[in-house]
Amino acid sequence: MDNKRGLFFYLKLYGKIVVQDIKSKMSYRADFIISTIGMVATNISGFIGFYILFRNFPSINGWTYDEMLFLYGFSLVSITPVQCLFDNNWSLRINVYTGDFIKYCFRPVNLFFYYQSEIFDIKGLGQLAFGIGTIIYAWSRIGLPVTFLAILKLIIFLSTASLVMIALQNAAAATCFWIQNSFYVLDLVNRFRDYAKYPITIFSPVFRFIFTFLFPIAFIAYYPSLVILRPNEIPLLTWLSPFIGAAFFYVSYRIWMYGAMRYNGTGS
Template sequence: MDRPITFREELRIAGRIASIRLRGQMAYRASFLLQIFSNFLINTAEILALFAMFYRFDTMGGWTLSEVALLHGISMVAFSIGDMLTIGMDNVAPQIRSGEFDRVLTRPLSSWMNAATSEFNLRHLGQLVQGVIILGFALSRVDIAWSIDKALVLALAMISGIALFMALFTVEAIFSFWTVNGVEAINAFTYGGSDLVQFPLHIYGRTLRFLFLYVIPAGFITYYPALYLLDKPDPLGMPDWFVLLGTPITVLFCLVTAWGWNQGIRHYRSTGS
């Protein structure tokens, strides 16, 4: 190719790759449906736990079931979409070990896009469906005085959330450029992070709050938007404009991740034979 391809072309090609991979899976229909069903089942437990907790208790940190469900909905939708779009990142560590990552690098897309599209499946479709249901449940039960800025805050929270989880899954892959040991610890931030922000942030101690606001800005994509939607004062006493911080901080987080990815690629030395 004589000229570098544009970002738009890249997206189009990535979309085609994804649809081909998907069609491949659809060929085994029973297996495909079973996988979605399994995922749906496993996440059912999470929702079951939420409802069972409120069977015994009326509030959590002063919040009602519907209010906590709002946090669950935002987090689950963002997490499942983010995970689906970057599922290929799970393969980076094994690919580096086996030397197959070379092949990923020689394809005409950018290295990140190649790694992300090295696999695509709808494993997390089940979770997305549940996220949408629980979000619907929450929105129908809580009393929100809807306005344009509230709708905008919710939409931005979703989009930033998806981007943030995509970046987090990338971080896990970035570490594997340097070490193959102990990368699982990052799970505490991806899976742990998505679980953590499903509950109101003020119930956590200072360290966790700090970590999930200023290091990994997951708190900005559920907690502050939810406070704004529900017209709740911030028990942590942060100023009103905090709700606006989610998107710029996520952009910053993504930029740092992109920089880290490029460093990782430069550091990469093939293990090939």
């Protein structure tokens, strides 16, 4: 069914659904403002923690303070899409549990698309601004050249890196089609966001392997950011990271859809 309609159709539809969502959020203005402040507080406290930990040390494992800051900013931006666009995954288990999920199954559009488009989390945009600010600051402090090619690379690697976190969250949310209480799985995956900001070189080889292939946290920020930070010695995994991001996303989409197809309502 999805092949019959073009990208343009889906973009237009997405715009319409999102406008409705934003309108409905604006009617609970106090909640919206408090949530935004909460998000800003989270980011500020992240910065304070980062500052307290690393301010005293010129470098950690060959990573200077500014490079660490760049990595931090990179991870913030790369986890923004999952926050903004895929926040409805958090409600999936409740929808499945109560039986409300069935309503999504009867729409003549792609199920996954329709479900995810229902919520657009505006407060994630604050995090995006924080992240971009950090990247620019760190970029100028390190003194990296600003060229069109570098910015293009950054954008491509950022957007593909964001797919990794999206994929992890999709797969985690989809576990609710099989197990009852999938909140803990989602919460576990959600904590990966915080680990993405550290250079993977701090780990021992065994854990480097685990965090690259088993729990692919290193692809959220570390490998893709090397394309800017270490332009002279880019490892193969960095070049592969865009493809890995796309592949992960596709697999998670398949898992999600497979679970959704298995779903047969709760009969209420």
